Amino acid sequence: MRSLNFYERFSRTFRENPSLSRFLVVFAVSGGGLVAYSEANVQTVGKIDELPEAESIIRHPVEARSVVEPIRNIVKKKNVNVDYWEAECYRIDAKNKKIYCRSSQDDKEEFVVDYDYLVVAMGARVNTFNTPGVEENCHYLKEVEDAQKIRRTVIDCFEKASLPNLSEDEKKRVLQFVVVGGGPTGVEFAAELHDFVSEDLVKLYPSVKNLVKITLLEATDHILNMFDKRITTFAEEKFHRDGIDLKTGEMVVKVSEKEISTKVIKTGEVSTIPYGMAVWSTGIATRPVIMDFMKQIGQANRRVLATDEWLRVEGTNSIYALGDCATINQRKVMEDISAIFQKADKDNSGTLTVKEFQEALDDICDRYPQVQLYLKNKQMSSLVDLLTESKGDVAKESIELNVEEFKSALSQVDSQMKNLPATAQVAAQQGSYLADCFNRMEECTKNPEGPLRFRESGRHRFRPFRYKHLGQFAPLGGEQTAAQLPGDWVSIGHSSQWLWYSVYASKQVSWRTRSLVVSDWMRRFIFGRDSSQI
């Protein structure tokens, strides 16, 4: 999904630069896989088994097949020179530049691929926090198959509750749906499940409709806690009106076949909820194959694979990583502060004038994006304001700072650093960025376009990756969607729902899936949700 630009642009490089022979890239699409380029021929091994928003399948219900655009169709349509192999990459051998693969077919046959450049984009696995019983008893909201299984399970619960041989208590248990995790995915799922149940299923199962209960468990004090407070409040109030049972400040400690045990975090009090279906949506963790890879490259002590700002995996020289499987380990200004001062102090006077500083400004902001964020938050127009602030009431032109004053002026900027969210939006921008880099590699090696190297000589070949946040949506059911857009614009209601639809549609890979998705919505609007089990 997210690799379209990557493929397209990437392939151009190799067609236009046939000199780059034995250049091999491995690209893994969620679940394991790779694109391998070899002698002007890009090869891919992978399995597309993840949607940008898997939970949307349950919501609309969007046909899974309409959303998953097979990678071969993309390749065919874009007329790019790519080989695709459907297999799982189960081991990366960074030392010998080899990838070990296992066919996705039943026989799981194995083979090895050499690479020169490797792009790792294998996504993440569900994080169970090692809670006992989660893997065996909970549904996830990650793969297309998950969504289909959940749909079927919901209806199975209603069928079971309708059987003549069940006690009232047992019927109640079967119709207790528990969603664990109050992030956007869990909230959207709970809301959509509520709509599906209250608008459609109760009509088909009138005899059991009063026994249904939906519970949302969140370990922190509020749901949607990465969103604006207004959205959180709106969502919590809406859930309350809808009769969705919201339990915040409770964490799951154990899941058995028919019961979930929770602990109130503040009091330590443990209680159990008998349930019919449980959906686990509490965040992501690193896949075993990546953990193994991290050990090889000296990242054993980290929890997530680290790259630099150019998406190069730290500790390697020809491996890149993007998406949920990695985080960017952003360089701190303070680590380089002396080097920055030295580079900026062109006359080696031991002090920085405003003029010297202004000349280094662009490079500093380019190399350390947290500087820009800090200025923005402080509502300063440039670093010069920062200096002015530190020197008090002095005319700008006459400011001069020594290295200690410079350190002190910049001492707070690193606090602005934070990890990018694990969203498709980030991964898509990274894929596009990386494709662009590969496409202009020869050109930028000759004429580097990146910022100054403060610790070494010369410039960086490329500008670092910079994420552009386009906003985030939280569909809340009942045709209501909350949107948090750049510039703290918050929108809640029907208009956001339609905004969400149009953004979702525009994110689809091709005109074909796009129109099918829209037609699936139309179906929903016309016919309501479908409650067959197939």
Next chain:
Amino acid sequence: MRSLNFYERFSRTFRENPSLSRFLVVFAVSGGGLVAYSEANVQTVGKIDELPEAESIIRHPVEARSVVEPIRNIVKKKNVNVDYWEAECYRIDAKNKKIYCRSSQDDKEEFVVDYDYLVVAMGARVNTFNTPGVEENCHYLKEVEDAQKIRRTVIDCFEKASLPNLSEDEKKRVLQFVVVGGGPTGVEFAAELHDFVSEDLVKLYPSVKNLVKITLLEATDHILNMFDKRITTFAEEKFHRDGIDLKTGEMVVKVSEKEISTKVIKTGEVSTIPYGMAVWSTGIATRPVIMDFMKQIGQANRRVLATDEWLRVEGTNSIYALGDCATINQRKVMEDISAIFQKADKDNSGTLTVKEFQEALDDICDRYPQVQLYLKNKQMSSLVDLLTESKGDVAKESIELNVEEFKSALSQVDSQMKNLPATAQVAAQQGSYLADCFNRMEECTKNPEGPLRFRESGRHRFRPFRYKHLGQFAPLGGEQTAAQLPGDWVSIGHSSQWLWYSVYASKQVSWRTRSLVVSDWMRRFIFGRDSSQI
């Protein structure tokens, strides 16, 4: 699917005749299940897991969900008083009038339902003729899930053949598709697979396109042997042009994981075909639960459950059966010939006059439909012509026959009897017929509308079931469909394809599925078949 009229009409009976309390009907929809009526309340236990034409899923590809209209939706929409339980009926206890059920949920909980009247409509299972390895290694074309699995397997085969580590021979094996059975289902599937492969998949897998082979195995000398010879010839020639390998006169003797062993029937010569995917479509057999039931009611020596012409299971007095799980054991004229003669010979003269005969005519044709078929085939307008024939050149009015002459005149008519085909068309008509009988039971008990009882006094309560053949279609791929319609009208080509579409659409249960099916065809026409694996 086929039970719509049944439900609708059936329920009316009970609402309009509340006196019929403790009247209970069990109705099983393919795979096991039942409708149970109890005290003016119809109850159903069943699982809809079969399509009228399961193979059509692969063809169009029609979304499974668009075709399977859940029984609860039917019930809701028709506003009928029916309880539906999703469970498998695993034992019928005819003596104690009980049905033993097992929930379709994971826990397989069991319960028992009492009945007064039982309708068995559990369909049939695939007939493997006990060929070793079929169950483990072949796909069937029966349930919705089969179609989806086959789609996925076809694409898996192409993915596997594209892997870098396979030998040329192994690639050929993986891309050898074998279809066993040259009936309409097997032929339609082979044709559709050929279209899917040659129009779509070869574009996505250009490197392996020359290795693909489709083989159709048929044990008799011709495919589609229940159709008109013109259709058979057309289909065989089309397959030859398409490069589909047609092996007639060969039966499968064994299927292993990677090889099918066949025997040429005439010579006994055995050979093996290495294959990637095999689809088994050779006809149907009786389900174990029905076999067990047959033992209870004295039908242990039969292969298929027998009913009389009123769809009443022989050896029982309150059980009915319809669809693929039963055949109508049609009464022979010769068994009743003396009784017929006696009833017709009103003046007990020992001879039948033409007048006497004409008065009994309608009842004879009603009770023994083979008489009418015989006359039609002989191009006679009535039984009187038959008598005339037997008596030679005599004036009609003066004909009189004694019992031996009467026997001799009718001696050939029983040869016209043949079993009804195992099609949805037959089952749908039977369901409709039975619903009608139940609806008018009180009325017809008072005023019987059926033919004379020749062996006893009075009349039969209802007319016997009479099948009206509306024609049969054999889609042959490449937008070509052969149609054999009543009156020996044969049509082959594009117009038949459209005829097929409209008949198929009109067979859908509701306006909702109908329009979705048509929109799925539109998708196909616009976008081509879909080759994603979800």
